[in-house]
Amino acid sequence: MSSPRPVFYVSDGTGITAETIGHSLLTQFTGTQFSTNRIPFVDSKERAREVAALIRARGEAMGTRPIVISSCVDPAFATVLGESGALVLDVFAPFIEPLERELLEARESRVGRAHGMVDFETYHRRINAMNFALTHDDGMATNYDEADVILVAVSRAGKTPTCVYLALHHGVRAANYPLTEEDLEHDRLPPRLRAHRSKLFGLTIDPVRLAQIRQERRPNSRYAQLETCKREVSAAEALFRAERVPSLSTTHTSIEEISSKVMSTLGIERVMY
Structure with missing residues (x-):
């Protein structure tokens, strides 16, 4: 039996959004086993590099390419995470540009809005x-x-x-x-x-x-x-x-x-x- 595919839910906040969306996506693939990990509060490039190294090492140890599902609001972090060699899926990327065009407003990349105590x-x-x-x-x-x-x-x-x-x-x-x-x-x-x-x-x-x-x-x-x-x-x-x-x-x-x-x-x- 092949090793489970390592999956990392990475976020600059709690990681709840990434894990919720990621879990919904992975349930569509019943022929593959996954080993999942949530890594919250990745809020700097230095921390992103540490996480990228950890992900790279896990992939090498398990002999398979990891999957990263990221809800980091700073696009630069996704670039850093990509250095791990993993497949990096940015959960915001498909939606931000169409919304910016429709609303005539640029996004504000602020951490913690989804699950923070903002209201x-x-x-x-x-x-x-x-x-x-x-x-x-x-x-x-x-x-x-x-x-x-x-x-x-x-x-x-x-x-x-x-x-x-x-x-x-x-x-x-x-x-x-x-x-x-x-x-x-x-x-x-x-x-x-x-x-x-x-x-x-x-x-x-x-x-x-x-x-x-x-x-x-x-x-x-x-x-x-x-x-x-x-x-x-x-x-x-x-x-x-x-x-x-x-x-x-x-x-x-x-x-x-x-x-x-x-x-x-x-x-x-x-x-x-």
């Missing part, structure tokens, strides 16, 4: 949304008046990570409510949720997968038994149908996809930070 209002909105998600996790707080969305599901179906993602990346105040055995004995919404029907979104999951997740948390417990999982998931899905709560299976769905579906279904319009 205090939106930054604090994200922080407040995160605090909201944490205080309203697993039904700990049930004052849902300020919630944008309330995720409803049985335990371990993916409520908490989805709430955190919605808060961190979209500034959405997301609460979650865990359906208990008592809740599932009825085909009606729990009383504390009825006043917030328009904010509800249900998550479901394949019982076999749920049993695997619960087994890791509480090995050999009744909570993790497959029959328990089947019964709870079936009851939750019946409740969603009876109450016309929109729902989605998380079994093979990423947090990003779940979040997008939740926002689209409930008509929540927020930019991604």
Whole structure:
């Protein structure tokens, strides 16, 4: 088997943009294995030369040409990185010149705008949304008046990570409510949720997968038994149908996809930070 192709996400900021775009690109090539590394804060030519040397050495050690996905705003850094012998992909290059022509304005090559704290209002909105998600996790707080969305599901179906993602990346105040055995004995919404029907979104999951997740948390417990999982998931899905709560299976769905579906279904319009 050939060595994995080394890939470097290089940025003069956090590297989040380069890694996000790079990951999306690499998933289109399923026949190649990749070894990825993120190198942030490459903010000088000297540092770029150090990184270029590191990339060159990695390529020589692995016997294959590295790939560099760069979000450095200074074009000169891409030139320096090219001295590594790697394939260098500048994520901004295809777009800057057409935008400059269209807007009749030259770019300002300033670091940190994509993920820096440049807008205090939106930054604090994200922080407040995160605090909201944490205080309203697993039904700990049930004052849902300020919630944008309330995720409803049985335990371990993916409520908490989805709430955190919605808060961190979209500034959405997301609460979650865990359906208990008592809740599932009825085909009606729990009383504390009825006043917030328009904010509800249900998550479901394949019982076999749920049993695997619960087994890791509480090995050999009744909570993790497959029959328990089947019964709870079936009851939750019946409740969603009876109450016309929109729902989605998380079994093979990423947090990003779940979040997008939740926002689209409930008509929540927020930019991604």
